[in-house]
Structure formats: structure tokens, C-alpha cells
Amino acid sequence: MLLISYDHHFETERAVSAESRTRVLVTPPRRSLPQTRRLRPAAAGVTPLPAHRFYNFGHINARSLAPRLDEINLLLEQQKLDILCVSESWLRPDISSRVLVFPGYTISRCDRTGPPRSRAPRGGGVAILTREQFRLNKLDIGGADPAVESLWLSVTGPGRRTVIVGAIYRPPGSSTARGLELIEEQLRAATATGKPLVVLGDFNFYMLDDLKPGTRDFKRIINDVNLMQLVEEPTHIHPTPTLLDLILTNQTDLQSSARVLPEPVADHQPVIFSAPVGRQRRPRPAPVTTRPWRRMNWDAFCLRLLTADWDRLYSTAAVDGKLAAFMGVWSAAVDELCPFVTVSRRRPDCPWLRDNPDIDTAIEERDTARHTWRRSRSAEARRDYQLSRNRLKGLLARAKREFLCNDLLTDRAGACHPAGAV
Template identity: 45%
Template sequence: MDEVNRMLQEQGFDILCISESWLTDPTQDRILVFPGYRIMRGDRPAGPAGGRRAAVRGGGVAIIYRDTLTATILPIPTAGSCESLWLCIGGGGHRSVTVGAVYRAPSVPVASAIGDLHDQLRAALGYGRPTFCLGDTNINLLRPDGPGVRQYGAALHELGLFQLVRVPTHLEPSESLIDHVITNVPDLDADVLPPADAVADHLTVTVRVPFRRGSRRPAPFTARSWRKVNWDAVCLDFLRADWSAVYSAADLDNKVGR
């Protein structure tokens, strides 16, 4: 947590997506303290008591975002092959965006995970907002003939999506590009932070999105037309009015209320 907080303060991220949070139900949000930020969690389901998945640790995703923003969980369906959390994030006059954090465990078959991710992305795009999906897919794009790479590329192409990361994000035991940024916003670039004091054995991928502030609709109001008013009559009504209740009110709010 100290390393994550240091990263948030030094980098000034508005939104941070985390793969493999390793959080579980007993871990309460109140102990996950990130000053100036809030957290939403998508913990890995523990499975039925005594079941095969009950003892499986790890996994899980989370999204940390500035407390000046608002976030709403989106009901994106999943088949369970690709762990995920999807939010609509906006506020502060900025345009709302759809953000997803995803993780595919290496033990999950590539084909089923790609199909699950494809369906999630299609559902997310249905909200009609700029969409960003970040996370560890464990699909190494440095190996064009590797497991699932072609199927993965075809799935993104079908949905009109772009994968922004072009350099290795995981260095040991060999270099691989398994941490991706998927978006429907063209002409963006992703960077990889240097590995000094890395939080994990994955490098941190960053993307800057220069969204303009959304235009606010003017609030409707009702006004009385004063063009034909008889001002002498108005002044006479004021003179005849009983102002004693206003004079006796203790403070300005009560005077206005009278």
C-alpha cells in the first residue's frame, strides 16, 4: 500500500487499475487508505466452502480513482474466464468514460478468456462512451505466433479497438508484453514506467487522455416578465404590507422565509 500511495502521489494519476489485487472478503475497504482517492474492488470469488476454488488465492482486480470523481459500477456480464471490474467514471466537469480492469490467470484457457473478454468489451462499448480496458491478459504480443495472439487481435479488430502498448511490460524470466491498454479512442500513446522500486514484477503502463471538459447544459428557470408592470402599484403594495414578521425574525434565513 505504501508503494501504491507513493506512485499515486508522484505520478498524479486520476485513475489506477490494478490486476492481481489479491484482496478477499475479509479485507475491509476501511483499511485500504489512499489519501485523495477511493477504491472499487472486483475480488476473485472464493467459490463454495470446501470447493476446489475455495483455497485458490490471488487474482482479483481493483480501480483506484480520485475522490473528486464519481464512479458507478457497470453491470457487464462475464463468463468467469476473465476477471474484471467495469466502471463509469466522470465528474469535475470532465467527460465520463468507461474504464475496465481485467486479469486472465495463466491457468485459464486462452480461447475461452478471449471470448469472454470480447463479450465484455462489446457490452462496454454499448454505453457509447470513450472506453479503456487495462490489465494483465497473459497474452504475449511479442510472439505473433503465440497462443491466442491472432485470435485476440481479430477480436479487437472486429470491435474497432486499439491496443496501445508496444514494449515489454514483464521482464523475467524473459521479456513479454502481457499488460495491455485497449481503447476505442484513436491516436493515443501508452508509456511504460521504469522498473525502479517496482510495486510488482510487472512494469506500470500509463496512458494520458486529453479530454476536454464537457459542456454543461444551462439550468432551466422560470422568470416573470416585468415589461408591463405598474411600478406605482408595486410600491404601494410594499407600503401596505405587514413587515412585522420580517422585523422580528432572528436571522437572515428566517427573514427570507417570512
């Protein structure tokens, strides 16, 4: 009886062990944290990021964003937009962004200022919708000016380059001269960043009729800052077809990608386009041919000059002949002891760093503070090093921006007034 019970217990345990092994084999492996995060958008019903490295842009003049949430969400889903700029959002500071539901997107706003329940004219305001996975940085360009309302963001998507995105709305009743001045100032500031630039908005300039006020001056500004206008079809149909909603960019070969959608939102038709701005590799600097003077053996060089044959120098009476004889001996010694070599620079040339005493002083202060912090490892020394490092970064960014702006102005002046022109 005991033997039978023991055998029955053994068989039961073996069956349970086999079942456990089977269950372990068929159980799927646990996912890592990054894999789980990548699955969250699909599980929540949000359209995942496209596999390509394009940015899909769009613009619409909504004429009040709040009552058109369904239309905007449908546009985002159908066109798979990454970034949507909205003109005339009609939002006020007392309207919370939490009531503006755009699944999978983040809204950035620049509302028309004014106290709540005031009698100020309604309308205006701009907004930018971006995917939640994008990193955003608001730029200190433009704002809620009565002549031009604008919002500028630095947007970085996974596996893509950072792109500067601007949303601009110019009210039709505002001052044309003031609006042109602000638009030019903002476009130049955005262009000076040296990054891919995309500007979308309702500028209220009749681009199909050069006789309308401000149209020619606006086209001149676009040409001066080296931007392209991609939209060619009317975007405002009633009462007269005209082109008001524009796409400006400094990226070439994008003309064919801009489209005007036939289904209007409010009284404007949406415009969309795709820009291939994948992550750009740093170009390799061009090789440079130079002499390695640091490796020069100056003792051997002096000995080479002492043992050289100077008879030709002493026998020549003419000054030019003496100079030629001296340079012949000198060049032969230099070529022998310090020949030319071709090297590749590690970093591209940065002309804005030349002859800048403020940057030189800031570099010395940064290096001194870093050396002090590495020796003491104190909190105060670390704070001093961080302050000096951040100050140097600010000086470098300002010098680069000023250099690019001056270079742009010089190029435009040379194109307008070529050499030899009367």
C-alpha cells in the same frame, strides 16, 4: 473632576472604536462553502485535481495489494494519477476496504470469490482506484468469472466527460477459448455505450509473439471492436521480456502518451497514459433544406390550380407530355406558395427512434401520465409518471445500444467482405 472623567472615558471609547475598525479592516473575508471545500484537499495533504481536463490512467499487476500500499501511494503521488487499475489484487471479501488506505482516492473491488480460509488457489481479483471527487457508477458487465475477472465503472470527473473504465485480468491457466469469448462480449458491451472507453489489465496474451496461443485471435477481437492497443514495450521482464499489460481505447491520437515505467511493482512494470477527454459539447446538427408544409395555405393552393393555364395539358396527346404539363403547373404553384427553406434542427438525428412501436407507445404513456399528474398533483399520479418516464428511458437506452452494436457489426462485415469481392 467630573469633566476630566468624562473626557477620559470619551478618549478611551474612541480608541477602542478605532482599534475595532482596524481589526475589521485587517480581518480576511469569510470564504463561501464551495471555496472552503476546494481548500480541504490541500489542507489534508491530498494532491488537488489538475487544472487541465485530462484523465491520467495507470495500471499495475500488484500480486497482492495489501502489503504494497506504500508503493501504490508513491506511484499515485509521483505520476498524479486520476485512475489506477490493479490486477491480481489478491483481496478477499473478508478484507475490509478500510484497511486499504489511499488518501484522496476511492477503491472499487471485484474479488475472487471463495469461502474464507478455503484451499482455493490464491491470487486473482481486480480493483480500480479513483479520485474521491469523481462520480462512479458500476456497470453490469463481466464479474468474477474463473476465465476472466473484470470490473467496469462509469467515471465522471469535474469538468470532464464520462469515461468507461474497465480492469481485466485473465489468469494464465484459464481456458483460452472461454477467455476470448468473455473478453469479446465485454468489449462489445462497453463499446456500445458510445462513450470514451479505456480498458487496462493483464490479459496474459504474449502480444510480441503471434505464435503463442490466443494472440492472433485476441488481436482480431481488438480490431473487430475498433479499439487501439497503446503499449508497445515489454511490461514483464523476467524470465523473458514480454508484453502482457495492455491499454485498449477507442480514442485516437493517444499512442505517444502511453509509457512503461522502469521501476517495477512486484514482477510487472506499471503502464500509464493521459487521455484528453474534456467535456464535449453537443455537435450542431447539419442544416436541412425542406418545405414548410405546416404553413401551407391549401385554399390558396387550390385556387392557384383552378386559375392556372391548362391549355398545354389538353393540347398534348402523349401521356408523358400530359404528365410533364401537369407537373409544371403543380411545381409552379408549390414553389410560389411553399418555397424551400433551410432550417437548423434543434437535436441531432436519432435513427434508433424510427419505426419503433414500443418507444412510440411508451412516449404516449409518459405524456399521458405527466398530463394526469399536472392536473391532480397527487402522489399516486406522480409515481405513475415516474414509472412511465423511467420505462421510456430504459427503452431508449436499449434501442440506442442495439443500434450501435448492429451498426458496428455491419461496418465490420462490410470491411471484411467489400462489395464486388469474390
